[in-house]
Amino acid sequence: MxxxxxxxxxxxxxxxxxxxxxxxxxxxxxxxxxxxxxxxxxxxxxxxxxxGTGSLDNVLLIRAGSETEIQSGVSREQAALIEALPQVARSQTGDPMISKESMVLISLVKSGQDKGSNVVTRGVSPMGLELRPQVRMIEGRMFRPGSSELVVGRSINREFDGAQIGQTIRFAQREWTIVGVFDAGNSAFDSEIWGDVEQLMQAFRRLNYSSTLIKLASSDRYDSMVADVKADVRLTLDAKREQLFYEDQSxxxxxxxxxxxxxxxxxxxxxxxxxxxxxxxxxxxxxxxxxxxxxxxxxxxxxxxxxxxxxxxxxxxxxxxxxxxxxxxxxxxxxxxxxxxxxxxxxxxxxxxxxxxxxxxxxxxxxxxxxxxxxxxxxxxxxxxxxxxxx
Amino acid sequence: MNPPLVEIRNLVKTYTRGDQAVPVLRDISLNIERGDFISLMGPSGSGKSTLLNLIAGIDKPTAGILRIDGEDISKLTEGELADWRASNIGFIFQFYNLMPVLTAYENVELPLLLTNLSKAERRERIEMTLGMVGLTERMDHYPNELSGGQQQRVAIARAIVTDPTILVCDEPTGDLDKQSATDVLNMLKELNDRLGKTIIMVTHDAHAAEAARRMVHLEKGELLDG
Amino acid sequence: MRPKQRGAWSISRRVSCSTAEHNPRPMYFLKLIFKNVFRAKLRTLLTLSGLVVAIVAFGLLQTVVGAWFAGANASSDARLVTRNAISLVFPMPTYYRERIRSIEGVKLVSYSQWFGGIYKEPQNFFPQFAVDHNTYFDIYREFIVPPEQLLAFKRDRQGALVGRKLAEQFGWKVGDVIPIRGTIFPGTWQFTIRGIFDGKDETTITRQFFMQWEYINEDIKRRFPRRGDQIGVFNILIDDPSRAADVAKAIDTEFRNSLAETLTETEKAFQLGFVAQSEAIVIAIRIVSFVVIFIIMAVVANTMAMTARERIAEYATLKALGFSPGYVAALIFGEAMVLSLVGAGVGILLTFPIASAFAASPAGAAFAVFRLTPETVGLQVVCALIVGVVAALVPGWRSARVKIVDGLRHVG
Structure with a gap:
């Protein structure tokens, strides 16, 4: 055979x-x-x-019931309460690692189109950058706190004609100057525009933040934080790990x-x-x-x-x-x-x-x-x- | 005296294989009279089929004169040659080459489609021709329902239905049993005798060649006799 | 001057032969083609089923793309939409309404607000709008509501009007109470269905839910005073559609340098704005719908190539008999055309029931309008024709060109 x-x-x-x-x-x-x-x-x-957008150790808090940051609102009092939670990590200088943020959508025109597309414009606290280590400036510089300056994500910079360094965008009765481009390691932040949270809120006459982002002192304290938030009747907020939040978003x-x-x-x-x-x-x-x-x-x-x-x-x-x-x-x-x-x-x-x-x-x-x-x-x-x- | 029907002078055919020229026919001269029945014989590779193809107008000579019924067909264009074949040549192949999707009747009708005959006229001719080859009963059969000999008889009917000047036959009995071969040869003989069809037949079968009036031998692209 | 002996059966008249002017004998030609098509039954069947699948897929994908434009198709030239210039998520104060009304060329002003609530599960998504119950349906005449139902809706602060398609999807009837959890406006809201509207024609979107803005506004004003009296868009009916651009400009000029600058465009432009935002997906689906045609083109071309190769001896025989190379090519073209058109015919016939079945399924319910248009059917036919022609190109050319001598030698 x-x-x-x-x-x-x-x-x-x-x-x-x-x-x-x-x-x-x-x-x-x-x-x-x-x-x-x-x-x-x-x-x-x-x-x-x-x-890649979210870190596992970060927790995002938005108003209970809202699905997105845009729909959400977090009052200054609530933000202060969160800041004081024991689960929040402290920086080397002892400051709580929290970014109080305000998010709006502005309509910009993409290259080669004549209709506007909604772009996330995020107001961040100074700590905001530290909470997102994947974000780094690749061109120009960071916005100065207290100024009408903006930095744009890599994708925005590439896809929108009006998002180049030195150009200005007009909204909320102000001219905003673009001073830098950042790379967020192919995360969703690449499709965002960032500015100073206080400046943006002033311009839009907002009293409330959209969301707050904190870093956990240690990853395993997430559950205890969720429990604390739930227990406090003043905090009508949902807490979610940042990574999970963004995964759900897509x-x-x-x-x-x-x-x-x-x-x-x-x-x-x-x-x-x-x-x-x-x-x-x-x-x-x-x-x-x-x-x-x-x-x-x-x-x-x-x-x-x-x-x-x-x-x-x-x-x-x-x-x-x-x-x-x-x-x-x-x-x-x-x-x-x-x-x-x-x-x-x-x-x-x-x-x-x-x-x-x-x-x-x-x-x-x-x-x-x-x-x-x-x-x-x-x-x-x-x-x-x-x-x-x-x- | 009438000029010969087929007049071949110094005919040369060369194929190029790769970058090499292979001579197939070298300087052939031959006359074929009207009403003749000749068999072209020779070993394979002798050029007999090539000569037949040239006379039938499905291949073109490299050099020389090829006049048929006074017309130099080597000068005709592709399209003119197609028309010329349609009216002057009847083909009979070794493997019959019938269209398998068409009935015997329709196969015979095929060349008539190139004429201006009406449907009734066509019918008349087809029935007559199929009667000639003894297949009236089988005209609605498809080729795969017919025996080899019957298929070849359909092919003969197809070849003569337009009443062409010349019948060219390429090994017409090569694929047939002895009885069928004899039938086909008798039929060709009769076409030659009774109707005066000029027939040119390529064969390497001595028995088949005997049916012809004249034998022409080729070897290595040259005529051995005239 | 042909001295010829003739037998009893021979033909008295010499027939004239000329392929240049010969009658193509269309019936015979078609018969030959049809017989050839169904010669290799298995292969023809396989090719046809491939074609059917491709044509159906193409039709459905084109319909999906069409569904994207449902909003734009349903829009009217006589309507403008005014929104906050920054982006749609920013509201405008309701008092703008009076100022817009005073602008020349404006006939009626209404307003609406995206509600964005969740009915039981997020998967049950459907558009909800809080509207000015008094004027909205005067502007949107394509929503056909029985007058008594419209009246009942206007009288009930918590009333709702729902479209036929939506009502059918969830089995709602007039009088049902529908709880909706707000994402933009916090809380769970109860609405009572007071009427079900139909569309004027097939393009009208009846997968929508309307409630009274006043009810939402009063509640929100009480809970979040700063968010009260703010509206998402103004819906404006104008006198003369040809002056749309001028009126839009006049409106935006009116609010220049105010707290909420406006952007006014025709309803169609406004709707196309949404399409433009997800243009990449629309383009991708479009490309893919043509890729499927390319795939089937390769399949049919392959079938034709094999067919022609197998029949080389036959085609050579036809040419030897005096048929022109064009005739042989036409046979192959005809065969490819019959194949692709039969496939397309079956495919198109199947597209209708499949599209309806899809539209009725949960996945199809996500589309406001899912309708097979005559244009799509036309495109399916065009694609089939192109597939047929392209598939026959190489084999037809090859067979027409093959030397008779070589072709005859190809006897198997």
Missing amino acids: IAMKIPFSYIFRNLWTRKLTTFLTASGMALVVFVFAAVLMLDAGLKKTMV RALSAFITILGNVLTVIFSIGAMIGAAITMYSSVAMRTAEIGTLRALGFRRPSILAAFLSESLMLGLVGGVVGLFFATFLQAITISTLNFQSFSQLAFSFTLTPKIVVITLIFAMVMGFVGGFLPALRASRMRIVDSLRAA
Whole structure:
């Protein structure tokens, strides 16, 4: 009993001989793989952005019942009460690590559009920067407290014509000068504009903050802090870990991308598998005599099955590699769109992770396998005499 | 004296394979008279099929004169050649080359589609021709429902339905059993005898060649006799 | 001058043959094409199912994109929307209304406020607006409410008017009390449905919920005095749509340098503003809808390529018989066209029930209007035609060009 295997080069050459068909089938698969990978990358990018936005040790407090910072309001008295909580970390100088913030949406016009898009403009306390170590200035300088100066996130700087250093933005009866650009490590802060909280509140004639952000003295004191906030009737606030808060903020968008992406992938892969099946059926039909010859030479049915399945798997793999190759270029693209939940612009990039590479290649091979299985079965079931006669 | 129907002078055909020129026919001269039935014989690679293709107007010579019925067909354009074939040549192939999706009747009708005959006129001719080859009963059958000999008879009907000047046959019996081959050869003979069809047949089967009035042998692209 | 011997069955008249002027015999040609299409049944079936899936997917994706523009499509040229120039989340004082009304060209002024509440679960999202109950439905005539229901809504401070689609989604009837938890306006609010409105036509969005702004305002004023008498947008009906730009400018000039500067635009521009904000998604869906067509193009082209290759000997025979290369190419084109049009036909027929089923599903309920438009169907047909042509291009060209001698040798 010799297990005779059909050489790999035979499989490869068969694909190579019929270049047009192989090319068309593989490109169909490559396109499907591309879309599949793109959806995964988009979702990964969105998650990475939102997770990267918050720190686990920070706690964001907003008015109970409000879903976003925009809808929320925190009074100065409430902010003072929070400041005094024992769970709040202290800086080296002994100050409580809290940033009282005010958030508004202003409408700015994106490059190449004529309609305004909502941009988060956040007033932060001096401590605000320390609470977000991922934020660093990359151009210009930080705004001076007490001035009508603003700094813009990297994405804002890139996507809006009017957000360059030295330019002014007019709102709330004041001219605001942009003095710097910051990089927030691909987090949602990259899609924000920051200024001095007191100045912004004055301009907008606000008495209440939108939210307060504190750093926990230690991560495990989160539960006790939530309990303390709940216990105090004056604090009608919800406390949430910053990381979780931002993850929740993108839940609808993420669900939208995932659902749409999955539906598309299923539909597309049906098309691609049909393409593979057509190709493989024709491959079998055209090589009937060859199959007969191989069988006459002593190759067994499983070998024939394996040969045709490998051919189809290879087709899938080629499509997968090509699709993935083109998908890697997507990493250079940043998408800026409306986050339905926060009603403001959010920029995120296609992100390729090793996991996505593996999933995508498996997906491509599965497409090849499913598409090639029935034709391969037909090939292996042919009777030697019949197939030889077809010569 | 009438000029010969097919007049071949110093005909040369060369194929290029890669960057190498391969001569297939070297300096062939041959006359074929109207009403003749010749068989082109020779080992494979001798150029007999190439010569047949040239006369049939489905291939073009590299050099030389190829005049048929007074017309130099090597000078015709692709389109003119197609029209010329439609009215002058009837083809019979080794593997019949019938359209598998068409019935015997429809296969025979095919060349008539290129004429201005009305449907009724076509029907008349097709039925007559199929009667000639003895397939009246089978005219609604598809090729895969017919035996090899029957298929070749449909092909003969298709070849003569337009009443062409020349019938070209490429190994017409090559794929048939002995009885069917004899039937087909008898039919060709009859077409030649009774209707005066000029027939040019390529074969390497000596038995088949005997049906012809004249044999022409080729070897390595040259005529052995005239 | 053809000295020819003729038999009894031979033909007296020499037939004239010319492909240049020959009658294409369309019936025969079509018959040949149809027979060829269904020759390799399995392959044709597979290709057709691929086409059907692609055409349906394309139609649905285009409809999703269309749903994005539902607001813009439902808007009227005769209406303007005034909002705070900073952004939509900033309100304006309600007293602006009187000043807007005094501007020339303005016919009626109403106002509305995004309520943004949650009905039971956040997933149950639907738009809620607190409106001026006295004037809002005079401006929005496309909401058709039975007069007695409108009157009942106006009389009940806690009344609500809901659209047909929304009422059907949650099984609401007139008289039901609907609790809604406010996110912008704190607290849980109870509204009694006093009427259910229908849309004037299919473009009208009836997945909406309206309540009285006065009720919200009084409550908020009591709890948060500073937030009272503030409104999100003014909805303005103008006399002459052609003067929209001038009127809008006059309104914005009126409030220049005031505490809340305004931005006034036509309703359509206002709605398109929302679309523009999520333009990236719209573009992505659009691209993807064409990618699906590309994929199927590759599949059909592959089918045609294989078909043509298998039939090279047949096409060569046809050419040897005197058929022109164009005829052979036309056969392949015809076959590709039949294939793609049959696929498109089935696909389009299936798109209608699938779109309705989707619109009725929970996922489809998220779209205000989910309607298959004639334009989408037209696009599906165009795509199918393009797929057919492109798929036949290379095989058709190859088969037309193949040398007869080479083609004949290809006998299997």
